[in-house]
Amino acid sequence: MNGTEAGTLIRVPEMGLVVLAGISGSGKSHFARKHFLPTQVVSSDFCRGVVSDDENDQSATGDAFDLLHYIVRKRLRRGLLTVVDATNVQPKARESLLRIAKEHDVLSVAIVLDVPEAVAAERNALRPDRRALPDHVIPRQRRELRRGLRALGREFKRSYVLEGVAAIDAATVVREKAWNDRRELTGPFDIIGDVHGCRAELEDLLADLGYEIERDALGRAAGANHPGGRTAVFVGDLVDRGPDTPGVLRLVMGMVAAGQALCVSGNHEAKLVRAMRGRKVRIAHGLAESLDQLAAEPAGFRDEALRFMDGLISHYVLDGGRLVVAHAGLKEDYQGRASGRVRSFALYGDTTGETDEYGLPVRYPWARDYRGKAMVVYGHAPTPAPEWVNNTICLDTGAVFGGKLTALRYPERELVARPARQVWYEPVRPLVAEGPPAEAGGHRESDVLKIEDVLGPGGVETRLMGRVTVRHENAVAALEVMSRFAVDPRWLVYLPATMAPTDVAGGSGGSSPQGVQDVAGESGESGGPTWLEHPAEALAAYRNLGLERVVCEEKHMGSRAVVVVCRDAGVAAARFGVDDGTTGAVYTRTGRAFFRDPARTAEVLDRVRAAIGAAGLWEELETGWLVLDCELMPWSAKAMDLIRTQYAATGAAARAALPVAAGALELAAGRGLDVGELRERTRRRAANAGLFRDAYARYCWRVDGLDGVRLAPFQVLAGEGRAWASARGHDWHMEVAGRLAAADATGMIQRTEWFAVDLGSTESAAAAIGWWERYTADGGEGMVVKPLGALPEDRKVQPGLKVRGREYLRIIYGPDYTEPEHLERLRRRSTGRKRSLAMREHALGEEALARLAAGEPLWRVHQAVFAVLALESEPVDPRL
DSSP: BOSSOOEEEEEEESSSSEEEOOOSSSHHOOOOOOOOHHGGGEEEEHHHHHSSSOOOOGGHHHHHHHHHHHEEEEEEHTOOOOOESSSOHHHHHHHHOOOOOOOOTTEEEEEOOOOEHHHHHHHHHOOOHGTTTTHHHHHHHHHHHHHHHTTTHHHEEEEEEESSSSHHHHHHEEEEETTEEETTTOOOOEEEEEOTOOOOHHHHHHHTTOEEEEEOOTTTTEEOTTTOEEEEEOOOOOOOSSSOHHHHHHHHHHHHHHEEEEEOOOHHHHHHHHHHHOOOOOTTTTHHHHHHHHOOEEEEEEHHHHHHHOOSSEEEEEEETEEEEEOOOOGGGGGTSHHHHHHHHHHHEEEEEEEEESSSSOOOGGGGGGSSSSSSEOOSSOOOOOOEEEEEEEEBBBBGGGEEEEEEETTTTEEEEEEOSSSSSSSSSSOOOSOOOOTTOOOOOOGGGHHHHHHHHOOOEEEETEEEEHHHHHHHHHHHHHTTTBBOOOTOOOOOOOOEEEGGGGGGGOOOOTTTTTTSOOOOOOTTSSSSSSSSHHHHHHHHHHHHHHEEEOSSSSSSEEEEEEESHHHHHHHHHHOSOOOOEEEEESBBBBBBHHHHHHHHHHHHHHHHHTTTTTTTOOOEEEEEEEEEEEHHHHHHHIIIIIIIHHHHHHHHHHHHHHHHHHHHHHHSSSSSHHHHHHHHHHHHHHHHHHHHHTOOOBBBBBBBBEEEEEEEEEEOOOOTHHHSSHHHHHHHHHHHHOOOSOOOOOOOOEEETTOHHHHHHHHHHHHHHHHHHHTTOOOEEESSSOOOOSSSSOOOOOEHHHHHHHHHOOTTSSSEEEEEEHHTOOOOOOOHHHHHHHHHHHHHHHHHHHTTOHHHHHHHHHHHHHHTOOOTTOOO
16 A cells, blocks of 8 residues: 555554564654654664664674564563564565464554655764764665565565555554454443354344334344343354245344344354355355355345345454453453464364364364463354353254253353254254263362462452562462362362451550550550450551541451351252262362361251251342351360370470479478579469469360351352352341241251441440450450441551450460560560461452352362462461
8 A cells, every 4th residue: 555645544453563664764663752652662673772782783683683573572471552663674574474473363564755866874873873874775675675575475464554744644553453342342242153044043032031023014023122121142153054044144143233233154154154155165064045045035135145244254252351242252361362363263162183982173162271361152062951161152052953042141140042943954963961960150160260360460459459469489288288188179179267356555565555544444445455456456557548437346366167058969060069968068268178077068068068058048038048157166176186295295294394393493492492482483484384274265165066066157259150249238148147046947057146236436446345344354365347338549457457356365375474574575566477378369259259140160160179288388477
């Protein structure tokens, strides 16, 4: 395309390669600065300077172009517009750039700046770095450029030749979106599988979806619209095999023309186009039926249908990149790109080169390895029922073979199907199921998490905190735990986050936060000699962040337990892919089964399931499964070995030795030795040892089967289609937990005390602190304070702060931690890393639940779950 006249409009793709070509002094760098961002331009002179410190060092040209090609590859891989500023007058130089563009499936455009030699020589004379340019260089470059102009159109998808300075100065560059880029369309969509000439079934399905059929003067369906503003998206293969290919085309063409639908090409449309153009094709797989049916139509309709099918593109990228529709599917590297290779994959899929016993190509299961963020919806390969595999789904359910015509409602992820009226075409390969169909979010063996899914440079993306990274050494430890000790991974859908303690005196050991002294109670104000943790700090911390209300929850001394429970075995098989009769799991905060005996787990699940049913939650929450966050007691049910080897041993040794030492010191004092201070200290240590033993003993009792076991749920984490952890406030969760306890006929489910606190009321805060002081004085562990209501967007807010009682902390920090010298040292403990860890793990936990509720593939859920477990290996004081 020549630009001899002023005002040439140059169209370049938003994602692609632009090659500037011209002799030295033609103004390529000036043109690049005028029309493109500095970051979009890769200059050979700049690269030569990077590798040699001299942009004119011709001996560095080889290394400079190695660097230039490296940068171009990286930018094109990331889908960025890239402009190469070099002479590029030789076809060989352009060939290497075109090869890179082809590798990355992007369009390429050439812009030639053709100026007279005299203009170039004059410009070079004004540049000190170009004055030494030999006289023969400019004429040689222009001869090479002119010789290559004829072939430019064959090399590039588009080429522009701007002849003369005036044409160059007057040119305008505009960016063009790719035809497949419809990210601005957000739906909602109804994506419809392979129709194959089944016009009646298509009308039935559209009616089921709520579309109103529009008919022409002859009563034929010529369009359809949805009163709710939904858009239909067809995955291709509208034609062949079925009884009414022209009817299907008339209906879909009308919808597309009216903006009521989008359609991508299928392999059958591509073949039918070639046949209608008179090219040699094999008349098979229903092509003869389409040709015969179209032959009976008017020539004008045939021409219109031909133009429509020939204009169909390979795929669409929709809804901000969250949805991709292609006939045979599309792997992540090809999405939004354009090349023969991309179109071939979108139309035919990826095959192994082999054929099966029916003579059909063996398709490579690309979806098993798919890790893209976009949902990919496709057809092409008929299956008895749709299957979700790694956020991809095939909607071809063999309507023409007597199966069903299926649609996916997006973003609802709801499947709608209409059975075929009859078998219209006998399949070459029987349409039989190889296994049970997977519902939305169902899991298959291909959903296995890969270590690079977590350790990649992108980390794990979360809705709350953006990217959370995991260190390699932490991941190694987590990998061993999950692979060797964890429950069935299909149940391992969430791990609870750690929780930071309240920060005494702001974590600095200084004076108490504003307002703490007003509500600290008579037993000693926070920051004084008595307490290490006090609820006044937690209340003040949230108040200072601008919160108005919080929830205070009783903190049970037990072991954290996650309960996944299904309504029945059918739900377990359909939703979680577990078909061995188990209906859930009870596991620890590290993913290990809570009970060694599966029968004990089943009995717990039976009781929880019955309580959920009695409380009416299955119907109220519209789900067949729930994930609950709980505390399971007694502590000794899980930690008996720890108690026996550490706590009991320490307590026994101290209670045996310290009274003897105290007695010896009494004798020494009686003989006149100055041991008074040591004697008092030993007496206190002996008393502390008794308190230590009493503290851990409160949380231990005998259990016989499930007799004595208590389960205290405090949060409904997720159910079908909803991540309840983030959808409702903590007061709602506590009310539901109370309903479960009231509905449990066995007494196993225990109620958790809780109350909301108005942070603007001194009386409300004092009541909460008084409850905590009484509860911990009677042996209770403490409380957890959690935000209630909307959170400020401009600051970080801890998801919860734990406030542990004085005697419980004796278990954590040792019998003598209340001694003034120890308490003062502990008051200077740093909680910063613990708080950071709590925020990151909370974000990952919320992400796992959101992905689970949305029905995302299991590896995506495990990505966040695994990261939580890996972060637990970070070097943070475990006593915090």
